[in-house]
Amino acid sequence: MPQTLAEKILQKHTDQEVSGAGQIVQCRVSMALANDITAPLAIKSFRAMGAKQVFDKDKVSLVCDHFTPNKDIESAEQVKVVRDFAQEMGITHYYECGEVGVEHALLPEKGIVGPGDIVVGADSHTCTYGGLGAFATGMGSTDIAGAMALGETWFKVPPTIKVEIEGKPREHVGAKDYMLNLIGRIGVAGGLYKALEFSGGAVDDLSIEGRMTMANMAIEAGGKVGLFASDAKTLEYTRNAGRSGDETLAADAGAEYDRVVKIDVSDMEPQIACPHLPDNVKPVQETEGLQIHQAVVGSCTNGRIEDMREAAAILKGRKVNPKVRCIILPATPTIWKMCLQEGLMEIFMEAGCIVGPPTCGPCLGGHMGILAGGERAIATTNRNFRGRMGSLESEVYLSNPAVAAASAVAGEIINPAKL
Amino acid sequence: MKVKGTAHRVGDHIDTDAIIPARFLVTTDPEELGANCMEGHEEGWGKRLKKNDVIVAGENFGCGSSREHAPISILGAGVPVVVAKSFARIFYRNGFNMGLVLLEVGEEIDKIGDTHEIEVDVVVGEIRNLTTDETIKCAPVPPFMQEILNAGGLVSYAKKKLS
Incomplete structure (x- = not known):
């Protein structure tokens, strides 16, 4: 029977015959991941399970990226728990200090995840690796503890929504806009329990970074x-990234889909997700003129080098509005160094940006850019839930890097084409 | 297992940042997390929750992050059961793994109003609304998840597999 991409990857990792949506399959995992917020709970469960050793010390990644550099005593204590565990277990892929980057930018960059893999992570944006063709999904800490101990986990084979994206985009429109547009169409529960499978000419044209930006937000549609x-x-x-032996992989022709969504990007404007859900999506012109107090360029969605270049192209020779804090967070140390070598750092500093270390920081209202009541931010991040970046009375608008950078200059949300 | 308590209604798409905001994620202690349950929904909202009360929600409850702190904070606040029109996927797995009972009832959710007294029979899969004297049948727990529940949660399930 012809299989979807999700079914094909699951099949590679199980001895059961994958027969279709709804079936429960037990699969071997290629990588289990946790971070400084979720690993302490996973370690607690791991111990409670009576596990003495992780199933494979090369197939567990622990990345202390959320509150790095540790924001307070409690978060430092949590990292200590993770560090001690990593040492005890001899974990190969443990990252903190100057080596740490935002996990979903770091792992692909280091070649730790790749096509055809099954990756489970105690972080909802683990789905990012779908951009590489990995079946990657977020779970809770105890599920990850189980995977760390047993090297396997169970999945319900998901029905698949096929998303066909065609057309040539205008300037300042790209992967983030395609994804926001899709979430706006199908809603935050539109992909609940389902796989999204992307195809079409516009998808083929995307860089791997752009594909990861899109895959990253599958969870924002419930996927x-x-x-x-x-x-x-x-x-x-x-x-x-240093890997060898990876293979191309695609869905079979004639595979069965739950539904097909077609998007033509030719006339698409930059897309903005307005408060307080990622499916409250409007074309930029409908939000123009809204005053902003903060702009954030970074995160596992848009903190990669392409995103930095996109923001820098807008900021070059311009100044950030004095009423706006423009926070730039390259997602990994390698990206940071590339920004330096390519002269982007100089552009950011000349423009009056605040350049920070790789961290999840403000995206989840952790630290390094928290909003006060009544403040409004435009951010290249992935969630705009009420209070996500700080006060319950603050607002987050989601956009691509060019729109965020242009808005930082204008002091209000603006289409970069109008700058 | 039967639970009798007051229903507390919330709307659609209650996300994990609403259930337990990130600033409280510097602990794994159920009591501390419970004290701040639903702090991102509305400040002080969690104070209305008494032991054995039930949160009754709309569509996609628990969407957003994978933080297991969310079901832990609900349990920490004394709430053993959440009834919703539907649940977000990661939250659903987490709930079962943590021993928080989740019942999906679809459209019938509107038969339960805020502050109604309800009795939930988890084994039979039935909710009795004592205020309106109506009964709602729930979708059964999927067999595989029942197996995990029967083993006493994922920790015990894995423990058995490891030994």
């Missing part, structure tokens, strides 16, 4: 995974 076929571009990316 289990956001999958892209792995193609020549994918293999080039993973080869550069």
Whole structure:
């Protein structure tokens, strides 16, 4: 029977025959991941299970990225728990201090995850690796503890929504806009329990970074995974990340889909998700003129080098509005260094930005850019829930990096084309 | 298991940042997390929750992050059961793993109003609204998840597998 991409990847990791949506399958995992917020709970469960050793010390990643650099005593204590555990277990992929980056930017960059893998992470944005063609999904800490101990976990085979994206986008429109547009169409529960599978000419044209931006927000539609076929571009990316032996992988022709959503991006404007849900999406012109107090460029959604270049192209030779805090957070140390080498840092500093270390920080209202009551931010992050970036009385608007940078200059939300 | 308590209604898409905001994620202690349950929904809202009360929600309850602190904070606040029109996927798994009972009732959710007294029979899968004298049948727990529940949660399930 022809299989969807999700079914094909699950099949590679189980001895059961994958027969279709709804079936429960037990699968071997390629990588189990947790961070400084979720790992302490996972470790607690791991001990309670009576586990003495992780199933494979090379297949567990612990990334202390959420509150880094540790924001207070409690968060430092949590990292200590994770560090001690990593040492005890001899975990290969443990990251903190100057080596740490936002987990979902860091793991692909280091070649730790790749096409055809099953990756489970105690972080909802684990779905990012779908951009590489990995079946990657978020779970809770105890599920991850189980995976760390047993090397396997169970999945309900998801029905798949096929998303076909065609057309050539205008300037300042890209992966983030495609994804916001889709979430706006199907809603925050539109992909609940389901896989999203992306295809079409506009998807083929995207860089691997752009695909990861899209896959990253599959969870914002309620999805289990956001999958892209792995193609020549994918293999080039993973080869550069130091991997070998990866293969191309695509859905079978004639596979059965739950529904098909078609999007033409040719006339698409930059998209904005307005408060307080990621599906409250409008074209930028409908939000123009709204005064902002903060702009954030970073996160696992848009903190990669392409995003930095996109923001820098707007900020070059311009000044951030004096009423706006423009916070730039390159997502990994490598991206930070590239920004430096490519002269982007100088552009950011000349423009009056605040450049911070790689951290999840403000995206989840952790630290390094918290909003006061009545303040409004435009951010390249992934969630605009009420109070997400600080006060319950603050507002977050989600956009692509060019719109965020242009809005920082204008002091209000604006289409970069009008700057 | 039967639970009798007051229903507390909330709307659709209650996210995990509403259930337990990130600033409280510097602990794994159920009591501390319970004290701040629903602080991102409305300041002080959690104070209305008494032992054995039930949160009754709309669509997609628990959407957003994978933080297991969310079901833990609900349990920490004394709430053993959440009834919703539907649940977000990660939250659903987490709830069962933590021993928080989640019942999905679809459209019938509107038969339960705020402050109604209800009795939930988890084994039979039935909710009795004592205020209106109506009964709601729930979708059964999927067999595989029942297996995990029967083992006493995921920790015990994995413990058995490891030994």
